[in-house]
Amino acid sequence: MITLSQRLKKQQDQAVSNNRISVRDRLLARELQELSQILPSNCSVNHENVNDLSSFILSIKPNEGFWQGGCFKFGVDVTEDYNMVPPIVKCLTRLWHPNISENGEVCLSLLRQHSVDGLGWSPTRRLNDVLWGLLALFTDLLNFDDPLNIEAADMYRTSKEDFQRKVNEYVIKYAID
Amino acid sequence: MSEDPENVEKMEGDSAKPDRMFTLKKWNAVAMWSWDVECDTCAICRVQVMDACLRCQAESKRDFYGKQDCVVVWGECNHSFHYCCMSLWVKQNNRCPLCQQEWSIQRMGK
Numbered sequence: 001m002i003t004l005s006q007r008l009k010k011q012q013d014q015a016v017s018n019n020r021i022s023v024r025d026r027l028l029a030r031e032l033q034e035l036s037q038i039l040p041s042n043c044s045v046n047h048e049n050v051n052d053l054s055s056f057i058l059s060i061k062p063n064e065g066f067w068q069g070g071c072f073k074f075g076v077d078v079t080e081d082y083n084m085v086p087p088i089v090k091c092l093t094r095l096w097h098p099n100i101s102e103n104g105e106v107c108l109s110l111l112r113q114h115s116v117d118g119l120g121w122s123p124t125r126r127l128n129d130v131l132w133g134l135l136a137l138f139t140d141l142l143n144f145d146d147p148l149n150i151e152a153a154d155m156y157r158t159s160k161e162d163f164q165r166k167v168n169e170y171v172i173k174y175a176i177d
Numbered sequence: 178m179s180e181d182p183e184n185v186e187k188m189e190g191d192s193a194k195p196d197r198m199f200t201l202k203k204w205n206a207v208a209m210w211s212w213d214v215e216c217d218t219c220a221i222c223r224v225q226v227m228d229a230c231l232r233c234q235a236e237s238k239r240d241f242y243g244k245q246d247c248v249v250v251w252g253e254c255n256h257s258f259h260y261c262c263m264s265l266w267v268k269q270n271n272r273c274p275l276c277q278q279e280w281s282i283q284r285m286g287k
Contacts, residue, residue, distance in 0.1 A: 023222070
């Protein structure tokens, strides 16, 4: 039986989601433009569906460090609640990295929705910040002390040569553009 | 500086003690002012705080009076946002998104 309160709630939810879509889309239109303006030459943004701005693939070709020579694709999904919540980022290219799991989970503080330390997501952050964060995972933010892929971090600690060899192996197998 | 003119003349005549190369005769004080807020744009929705926030703009496109409900809120940290924007954020994290200080409201209004 459909009660009035249920129906009202449904209408309300619909109204809320409609508004959020439009807020998200307004922010996206601006932030994607900003992103294209600062995009370094070793990165690119591709929308699979040009009618849907909220989902795109960010490709990064690190020009220094262990992963140099590879092309790593990240799927970015900007959900309806953006910018109250961070975009959902998944690494689509398999790689050997202490802070990215082989399944593609990315460990980057600014992509955490809830944080006590103030390093997590905040609505003042933009897509530009997400790009810089992901780029830095291949250089400055690379962190062997708090790994997601524990095996990769252990390997680095035991032998940097073995680590680099395995990274290269993965790059050749999965990350050649 | 209150320097007796006679005194100055004496000092100029006294070649043994030229202890003052310059005397201050006049100065112009220049003052500047600005609004007591960090910035005039809401860092959450990126719309001027004096205008309706992005959410209110989306909701009440045709409602002319709808704008009046969208007020500005100042935190103890002196950062300002739209009240609508900030109230959504504090549900998740009760900190100022700009300085990470515990969020407490200093005042509200336009």
